[in-house]
Amino acid sequence: MAADTLPLLSDAARALAARCERKVNEIARSMTTGAPSTDLSGHAEPPAGAEDGEIAATARDCLRLFLGRGAEGGPTERPEPAGVDRFRECAARYAEEGAPPHLVLRSRLRGTAVLWRALRAVARPGEEAALAELADVLIHVQEGIVGAVCETYPDERSTRASERREERRALVRALLDGFLPPERFPAGLLGLTGGALVLALHFPAEGSDARPPAAAYRRPRRVQAALDRAFGIEVPALLDECGGHAVVPARLAPSADDALLAALRRACSPDIRLAAVRAAGPEEIPGAARTASEVLRVARAGGLPPGLHRLDDVLLEYHLSRRDESxxxxxxxxxxxxxxxxxxxxxxxxxxxxxxxxxxxxxxxxxxxxxxxxxxxxxxxxxxxxxxxxxxxxxxxxxxxxxxxx
Structure with a gap:
């Protein structure tokens, strides 16, 4: 017997499957009634889109998939794409809503148990062998369903996480560039309702220009992780292999001290430069970002050693670097x-x-x-x-x- 197929069903097994198929709606309803919502979701409240009617519709599709194939009498293979797609869609929806993957899997396992009880209920004396054949089919197709869910869920979560990161980067870029009007700024989303500390970072040149592309992203990722750990949040930041900016909620600003510099040095380089400028509100963030970048530049031009720089540290240098007719x-x-x-x-x-x-x-x-x-x-x-x-x-x-x- 091939790994992906089962033998032809006997006439008795096909007859048993056909009798149970006629009761598919009753079985589907029994899957979603009379049980606490946590049996299906593991949550106190089910996520949006997980209504009983939708779960019942999924159950009906899957029951017809199992029983219909059993009644056809042909070689029973892994579920065809059309049947698996229903579970893929369900897993993708739950992943998009941030629900844990066991939501879909527990629903599937519960449906399997209900279906097995239904098959036993309609089985007649002497049909034990037919019931065993259908049990083999049920277990066999279960592998394909569970595999589809387990493949789809992490892929969808990864895709959604990537999309959220890009949306966040676009928001931070618009904020730093001053293209986002203050009245449209979602301060709550970035945790900046009480003002911010704007950081400018500069990484010293590292290695050869011929290094692999992946190496160019390692330092920004390490620095982002160090910022997140230092402040205990996902810090809004726009970083590349040369440096960039980060915007930290003002309530966390006291953490921007030597401990932060030490963490960034470990993550990036002992020669990292960091400048910090406060912004009282979202409308001041673009200006604070420009000032922080200027503080970094004059500190470097003035020969100051790498480290944490503030405007007060380079007041004279900052003033002398302003251009006029002289x-x-x-x-x-x-x-x-x-x-x-x-x-x-x-x-x-x-x-x-x-x-x-x-x-x-x-x-x-x-x-x-x-x-x-x-x-x-x-x-x-x-x-x-x-x-x-x-x-x-x-x-x-x-x-x-x-x-x-x-």
Whole structure:
């Protein structure tokens, strides 16, 4: 006997199936009456769309599938697609509504038990062998039904989860870009009714550009998971392999501290940069996102080490990086060393280390005398006196303005 077929039914088995088929409506009703809803759903309240009439309709289709095939007398194979599709549709609907998969399976098992009792009730003395044949059919087709449900449910849940993620990403993108009017903003959906803390993140370059595509998504996924764990919610975020933004409910804002930075470093890189800016309401979120991105940029341009940055940490740098009619002339002060990356990086590090030559040397891996020589060369070429507050302020402004222009 093939694995997917059963022998031809005997005349006695076909006659028994036909007698039971005529009682299909009565059997279907018995499946949905006289039992608590939790027998079918496992919930105090059945989900939308799981009315008794619909369950009864599913039962009738399946009973006719089993009994009709038994009455035909041909080789009994796995349920044909038309019969299985009814269960696939039911599993997909329950998955879409977020109900657990045992809803469909328990209904199916209950229907099997009711059908078996009905077959026994109409069986006559001497039909024990025919009853055993139909039991084989019932068990055989059960495998196909359970398989269809178990295949469909996770596929549908995965599809729905992917759709929800994309909808959420589109909502967060519109929110950050300012394309979502405040009156249409579903603050409750994202948990932002009491304001928000907007985070800007920057990930340092990792590996080769030739790395497999899957690698480009690992860090954003890890960072998203770290944010979710840190705040205990699914944080609205828009991330790619270079960084992005996240919007955290204000009530959770105190968690955005060194513990969060440590978690993100473990998930991504020790050199991750994070900026945090508060927004009093949804209408302020786009501006807060732009400010957070600017805080990251000036912190990097000003030579500050990676870590958590706030506007108060870079007030001077932020102010000096704003452009006006003098910006071009200030930026041009560094033209004489623009082609010397070693000098530019030394200047950036020196300013980020608050003019500490030994700290600059340690960070660059140089001897302090080498740092002194480079700073002297920068002064000769640009005319800036890096030993005076005025000269270092001009140099910092020039670096910030050039970085913004570039």
């Amino acid at each position: 910006s071009g002339r200030i930026a041009a002060l560094l033209d004489p060393i623009a082609h010397r990356e070693d000098l530019v990086e030394t200047l950036r590090t020196y300013l980020g280390c608050r003019q500490e030559r030994r700290s600059t040397a340690r960070q660059l891996g140089l001897h302090p005398n080498t740092v002194d020589n480079r700073l002297a060369r920068i002064g000769e070429l640009t005319g800036l006196d890096l030993a005076a507050p005025h000269g270092t302020t001009l140099a910092l402004a020039a670096l910030l303005l050039r970085d913004a222009a570039g």
